[in-house]
Amino acid sequence: MDGQTPPITGDWGEDTVDIGGWIIDPIKGGFVWSPAGSVFNDPNQYKYELQCHLGGGDFDTECLAVIVDCKNGPDGTEGIPVVWLKAPAGVPNPVWTFHSGPTCLFDARPEELLPRIAALIQTEFQKLPIAAGKATAQPSPHTLRGAETNFFAEADPQQFDIKILAQDVHVDAKPVQYSWNYGDGTSLGPTTTSGGSLPQDRWGEKTATSHVYTQTGDFSVVLTTHFQGTYSVNGGPPLPIPGQGQFSSAPQTVSVWRSITRNYADDCLKNPQGQGCPGASQPSR
Incomplete structure (x- = not known):
């Protein structure tokens, strides 16, 4: 994933290194890269994996037949098909579960697309x-x-x-x-x-x-x-x-x-041609 991974930076502790991670921006929506030491309220952390990737160099061949087409991206760029995974925030070596996708990732920092x-x-x-x-x-x-x-x-x-x-x-x-x-x-x-x-x-x-x-x-x-x-x-x-x-x-x-009121001496039985009677000529509106 050359050129698709954000620069990894972090802080060294006595026995560990804090390198940051992906979060959902609560204001703009979508995934953003959070630098080390950031504080956020989302109970989950996120990462993306290549669509159809089974690990190592193996891919699901049936999945590859219906893989998302990411060749026609914004500004003529070509992206990568990914799925997003989630896990509880702050848990070391978590069990990752499916969050959303598949979708195309055209930039390792997709938050740059949100303003556009x-x-x-x-x-x-x-x-x-x-x-x-x-x-x-x-x-x-x-x-x-x-x-x-x-x-x-x-x-x-x-x-x-x-x-x-x-x-x-x-x-x-x-x-x-x-x-x-x-x-x-x-x-x-x-x-x-x-x-x-x-x-x-x-x-x-x-x-x-x-x-x-x-x-x-x-x-x-x-x-x-x-x-x-x-x-x-x-x-x-x-x-x-x-x-x-x-x-x-x-x-x-x-x-x-328009509405017109008229008084008549006869009903339609006595005068079938009277105005308003069936078959008689009607006044213009």
């Missing part, structure tokens, strides 16, 4: 195929001019596993705010209120997300859901993604009609 991943994570977050959510109008697809039309959103938390700089990154996305474009030049939000469904006998009530249209016509309503995210690198602790990702639903058409 942090710089990319917001852009990559916005590229994720996050489902924006569903917008519902009540009543729909027709509503009345001058009446309250209730709108509400339904959006779910989502998870994604992606690669950034050839590292395994797990992303959790949670809907936190909502914005409404009602299609008539007015909008609402961002607001933490997603709204909610009303029973039919309460349609027309004012709600936190309802809207009154003052003109008739067809209007395209667009819901934009704002997601907050966290990410973890190579099984490390979750870290907050700065800012928010904004994802818009497909436009939903709402037809706004």
